[in-house]
Structures are given as C-alpha cells and as structure tokens.
Amino acid sequence: MAPAQNPVLPFDDALKSCGLFPLTAEGVSILQVNLGRRCNQSCEHCHVDAGPGRREMMSDGVMEKVLSLLARENFSALDLTGGAPELHPRFRELVSRAVSMGRSVFDRCNLTVLFEPGMEDLPAFFVRHRVAVYASLPYYRREETDAVRGRGTFDKSVRALELLNAHGYGMEGTGLELHLVHNPAGAFFPAPQAALEAQFKVELEKKHRVFFNRLFTITNMPIARFDSFLQKSGNREAYLTRLAGAFNPAAAKGVMCRNMISVSWDGHLYDCDFNQMAGLKVNHGAPDRLDDWSRKLLERREIMTAIHCYGCTAGSGSSCGGETAP
Numbered sequence: 102m103a104p105a106q107n108p109v110l111p112f113d114d115a116l117k118s119c120g121l122f123p124l125t126a127e128g129v130s131i132l133q134v135n136l137g138r139r140c141n142q143s144c145e146h147c148h149v150d151a152g153p154g155r156r157e158m159m160s161d162g163v164m165e166k167v168l169s170l171l172a173r174e175n176f177s178a179l180d181l182t183g184g185a186p187e188l189h190p191r192f193r194e195l196v197s198r199a200v201s202m203g204r205s206v207f208d209r210c211n212l213t214v215l216f217e218p219g220m221e222d223l224p225a226f227f228v229r230h231r232v233a234v235y236a237s238l239p240y241y242r243r244e245e246t247d248a249v250r251g252r253g254t255f256d257k258s259v260r261a262l263e264l265l266n267a268h269g270y271g272m273e274g275t276g277l278e279l280h281l282v283h284n285p286a287g288a289f290f291p292a293p294q295a296a297l298e299a300q301f302k303v304e305l306e307k308k309h310r311v312f313f314n315r316l317f318t319i320t321n322m323p324i325a326r327f328d329s330f331l332q333k334s335g336n337r338e339a340y341l342t343r344l345a346g347a348f349n350p351a352a353a354k355g356v357m358c359r360n361m362i363s364v365s366w367d368g369h370l371y372d373c374d375f376n377q378m379a380g381l382k383v384n385h386g387a388p389d390r391l392d393d394w395s396r397k398l399l400e401r402r403e404i405m406t407a408i409h410c411y412g413c414t415a416g417s418g419s420s421c422g423g424e425t426a427p
Contacts (some may be wrong), residue, residue, distance in 0.1 A: 317423030352418025
C-alpha cells in the first residue's frame with residue numbers, strides 16, 4: 102500500500118499559487134533582538150521553549166556588535182524579545198544607548214517579570230526612555246490565562262497592568278504606549294483582532310480598572326513547545342491542515358519578515374523570530390551573522406520559508422504587530 106500523502110501543500114507552493122514566490126524582503130526597518138531564552142515563566146504555547154532553567158543569554162561581545170550596528174545603520178525601531186528580555190543584565194544599558202541614538206525601543210514583556218527581584222525600577226525606567234511596552238496576556242479571564250501560564254499568573258499580570266497604568270502607560274494623553282498581545286490558549290485561531298480588542302478593553306476596565314492602547318493577535322506557531330503540545334494531544338496534522346486551508350495571499354504579502362531582521366542571542370541573523378526558533382538562518386546568498394552584515398544584501402534577500410509560515414499567513418495574518426491583511 103502506498104504511504105498516505107501529506108495533506109498540507111508545501112508553503113512555497115502556496116506562494117507560487119498567488120505569484121509571491123520567491124518571497125523577498127522589502128527593506129530592513131526593524132531590528133529585532135532576542136536577548137536570550139531565560140524567562141521567569143514556562144508557557145505551554147511558547148515557540149521559544151523559554152523558561153527559568155534556560156542559560157542561553159547574549160554575550161557582551163554580541164551585545165557590542167548589536168550596539169555598533171545600531172550606531173551605524175538606520176532602523177525605525179529596536180524590538181527586544183526573549184525569553185524575558187528584561188532579565189538580561191545589560192537590558193537597561195542597551196535600551197538607554199539605543200534611545201540616545203534616536204532609536205525607538207519596543208519591549209516584549211510578559212508582565213509578571215516586573216515583580217522579579219531587581220525589576221522594581223522597570224516601570225519608571227520605561228517612562229524615562231519612552232519605551233513602548235508590548236505585553237503578552239493570553240486572555241482577559243483568570244481561567245484561560247492560568248491554564249497557559251500557571252496558577253496566579255493572571256492576578257499578577259493584572260497587578261502589573263495596574264502598575265504600568267499608574268506610571269501613565271496606556272492612559273490617554275501620555276503618549277506612553279501599552280499594547281497587549283494575545284495568543285489563543287490552544288490549537289485554534291485567534292478571534293478577529295478588532296472585535297477581540299474591544300472585548301478585552303470592556304472586560305479589563307469593568308472588572309479590573311486597567312487600560313491599554315491596542316491589542317494584537319498572534320496565531321500559535323507549530324514550533325518548539327507548542328509543536329510538542331500539538332503532537333502529544335494528537336492535533337498537529339489537523340492544526341497544520343487548518344492553517345494551510347486558511348492561507349491568505351493578502352496576509353502573505355504583508356508578513357513581518359519582509360521589513361525586519363531577527364538577531365539571535367548568539368549573533369546569527371534570521372528572517373523572523375519564528376525562523377530563529379526553527380533554526381532557519383538567513384540564506385540565499387545573504388549573510389547569516391552580525392559579523393558579515395550587509396544592508397545591500399539583506400534588504401532585498403529571499404526569505405527562508407517552511408511549513409510553520411502558514412501560521413503567519415492564515416486568515417487575517419499574524420505578526421509581532423498583529424494582523425497583516427488589510
């Protein structure tokens with residue numbers, strides 16, 4: 102008997118079907134830097150497989166190369182992620198020096214890190230440097246959030262939001278940006294972003310008196326810890342089939358990898374954070390190390406793709422900035 106055919110079309114074939122192959126970059130405006138995989142949480146849907154026991158952290162040597170790149174190249178923003186990026190011992194220095202160079206800084210914060218030892222000054226530090234905070238929150242209810250992140254996480258996250266609000270974040274007229282980032286709690290797609298944002302705002306204000314600016318939805322990627330969850334629960338094939346079946350050319354055209362570069366904790370270059378966790382370095386003739394940086398080659402490079410790319414192109418699309426389809 103012939104082996105069963107994989108029901109999921111290779112991602113490059115989906116791109117070919119709508120004239121987007123090869124998928125190419127359209128510039129490098131955002132520098133996203135992963136400072137390491139250490140985190141104070143171990144979320145079930147984490148595509149980074151981050152946690153308290155991880156030891157991968159950016160070295161001083163790589164940090165200096167990042168700062169040198171920021172000084173000589175023009176980027177619209179520095180996007181800091183992890184793990185929990187705030188746990189890196191030079192996090193504050195990196196932010197301060199980047200801001201002194203005129204760079205906008207985004208911090209991808211899990212909220213509960215604000216209560217870790219030595220983090221007490223972070224809200225005031227964010228205010229001084231006008232850092233835009235992108236805070237991950239699985240849901241506006243305790244049950245769904247704690248199911249993903251552990252008991253007590255929701256209450257601690259709300260306390261963190263209250264603290265950020267008290268410093269002006271998410272409050273009208275301050276210009277201090279506080280955005281929430283939502284991942285579904287399981288093997289399904291996020292609800293439409295605009296409707297979910299309205300629901301989050303109503304529920305969080307009514308029940309907790311906390312406020313934020315925008316909500317961005319991200320589809321769970323079949324990578325690392327979430328991929329393991331899919332396999333253990335027997336949902337992987339069905340989930341991939343749903344992702345592929347929802348492929349949207351408009352979302353594919355706007356994927357985040359077309360205007361960013363992701364730098365890993367060890368100084369390698371990737372098209373996005375998801376490719377970084379899948380081990381797919383920049384290729385097709387473009388340099389894959391900070392040491393060999395070439396804007397000319399990187400800003401028009403061919404993007405590396407794999408089956409997980411369906412996660413960014415399903416439905417209205419998904420990215421670090423939310424939906425990608427107009």
